[in-house]
Amino acid sequence: MGLPEGFRWGVATAAYQVEGAAGEDGRGPSTWDVFSHTPGRVRDGHTGDVACDHYHRWPEDVALMAGLGIDAYRFSIAWPRVQPSGGGPVNTKGLDFYDRLVDGLLTAGITPAATLYHWDLPQPLEEAGGWMERDTAHRFAEFAYLAAERLAERVGMWITLNEPVVVMAYGYAFGIYAPGRTLMLDALPTAHHQLLGHGLATTALRSRGAREVGLTNHYSPAWAGDEGSPDDLRAASAFDTLMNRLFTDPVLRGAYPDVTGLGVPDMSAFVRPEDLAVIAAPLDFLGVNYYQPTRVHAPSEGGPLPFDMVDITEYPRTGSGWPIVPDALLALLRDLRDRYRTTLPPLYITENGAAFPDEVGPDGTVDDLPRIAFLDAHITAMRTAIDEEGIDIRGYFAWSLLDNFEWAEGYHPRFGLVHVDYETQKRTPKRSYGWFRDLIANDPSR
Numbered sequence: 444m445g446l447p448e449g450f451r452w453g454v455a456t457a458a459y460q461v462e463g464a465a466g467e468d469g470r471g472p473s474t475w476d477v478f479s480h481t482p483g484r485v486r487d488g489h490t491g492d493v494a495c496d497h498y499h500r501w502p503e504d505v506a507l508m509a510g511l512g513i514d515a516y517r518f519s520i521a522w523p524r525v526q527p528s529g530g531g532p533v534n535t536k537g538l539d540f541y542d543r544l545v546d547g548l549l550t551a552g553i554t555p556a557a558t559l560y561h562w563d564l565p566q567p568l569e570e571a572g573g574w575m576e577r578d579t580a581h582r583f584a585e586f587a588y589l590a591a592e593r594l595a596e597r598v599g600m601w602i603t604l605n606e607p608v609v610v611m612a613y614g615y616a617f618g619i620y621a622p623g624r625t626l627m628l629d630a631l632p633t634a635h636h637q638l639l640g641h642g643l644a645t646t647a648l649r650s651r652g653a654r655e656v657g658l659t660n661h662y663s664p665a666w667a668g669d670e671g672s673p674d675d676l677r678a679a680s681a682f683d684t685l686m687n688r689l690f691t692d693p694v695l696r697g698a699y700p701d702v703t704g705l706g707v708p709d710m711s712a713f714v715r716p717e718d719l720a721v722i723a724a725p726l727d728f729l730g731v732n733y734y735q736p737t738r739v740h741a742p743s744e745g746g747p748l749p750f751d752m753v754d755i756t757e758y759p760r761t762g763s764g765w766p767i768v769p770d771a772l773l774a775l776l777r778d779l780r781d782r783y784r785t786t787l788p789p790l791y792i793t794e795n796g797a798a799f800p801d802e803v804g805p806d807g808t809v810d811d812l813p814r815i816a817f818l819d820a821h822i823t824a825m826r827t828a829i830d831e832e833g834i835d836i837r838g839y840f841a842w843s844l845l846d847n848f849e850w851a852e853g854y855h856p857r858f859g860l861v862h863v864d865y866e867t868q869k870r871t872p873k874r875s876y877g878w879f880r881d882l883i884a885n886d887p888s889r
């Protein structure tokens with residue numbers, strides 16, 4: 444089995460999860476700074492203040508990437524570094540950091556793949572309403588324009604948003620991520636405003652010469668608790684509509700899925716008819732992040748959502764307790780192909796990986812065999828999608844290069860191919876690092 448020529452192997456990170464240097468060189472506060480500094484929000488009070496200190500240690504990290512032999516590095520550009528107040532003039536020092544990083548990557552022969560929004564909204568914008576406000580979409584396009592003006596010629600791939608569903612659901616509906624709002628189904632406008640921001644940013648990026656522009660969504664196949672129960676099947680369909688299709692249909696079909704009967708607010712209150720053409724601007728690629736499927740039951744009487752999520756217990760699990768189901772990756776890739784047949788652009792797996800409680804052993808090594816098994820099984824599923832299903836997949840990015848700040852779980856989950864000792868910032872490549880390096884080196888399509 445061979446991969447298509449030019450297939451990109453990569454690793455991914457995100458600014459707030461790795462950079463640290465939260466108060467340096469004019470960076471302003473983001474929603475995540477405020478959230479993580481609020482007692483009780485993040486496990487053990489961890490914050491991204493220092494994280495992996497990637498802001499200063501990026502040359503060492505780029506050397507680690509070069510050692511892996513990857514083709515592309517997916518990182519994110521922190522909006523609050525570039526526009527500390529979320530609007531207005533550029534903070535030059537903030538963009539200088541990405542300038543250095545991009546040049547360092549190119550020198551190492553690695554294609555920079557920049558995500559513009561990986562959840563670190565400038566706090567002043569949140570105070571003005573955040574993604575509940577339409578204006579945030581316009582501010583985002585302005586930021587995209589500024590980033591592209593400086594970097595478009597050297598960045599090979601641009602990703603506007605990372606996982607807008609997580610921002611809507613965890614950030615604005617359930618309140619477990621920044622900004623910690625608990626609007627439940629009333630958070631729906633945040634989906635539309637992010638997607639509008641994506642569309643406007645796509646145009647802004649291209650106007651400044653950006654080549655490949657895409658959007659990264661999180662996909663979780665919905666499983667009905669009881670396949671024979673019409674109520675559970677309805678719940679699974681509701682989950683699929685609100686968590687998967689809501690973020691793909693408007694982009695690839697120019698229309699929102701039918702949300703009638705799901706208890707959400709009337710979309711005509713915030714969707715203007717002309718918005719859909721903006722959102723549906725053709726993409727160069729669609730980014731797919733996959734971790735696990737979700738099982739749902741019919742909602743309990745008076746529940747706030749049209750589904751109840753329940754644990755999947757019959758599969759082996761990662762250290763985070765997430766079920767390991769590589770077949771669900773294959774299923775979701777098939778679904779994308781079947782649903783969006785004529786308008787589906789080439790796909791990239793922009794994130795896939797697993798946390799395990801890795802420790803450095805007495806001999807100084809980290810023997811993370813479960814991560815190798817996880818990656819191997821998912822890469823095999825991806826290869827089946829390419830070889831047997833003919834799905835156009837152009838790259839795979841492992842999450843993550845480094846152990847890092849895993850949002851509300853702080854530094855506890857370790858997702859990296861490289862172990863980070865947060866006391867000393869020592870990096871120790873895990874066994875999976877060597878495995879991934881060999882996999883790339885032995886890929887006959889390269």
Ligand code: IFM
Pocket residue numbers: 457460606732794842849
């Ligand atoms: O760490 C996150 C990342 O920021 C977004 N996708 C899922 C990862 C693991 O939870």
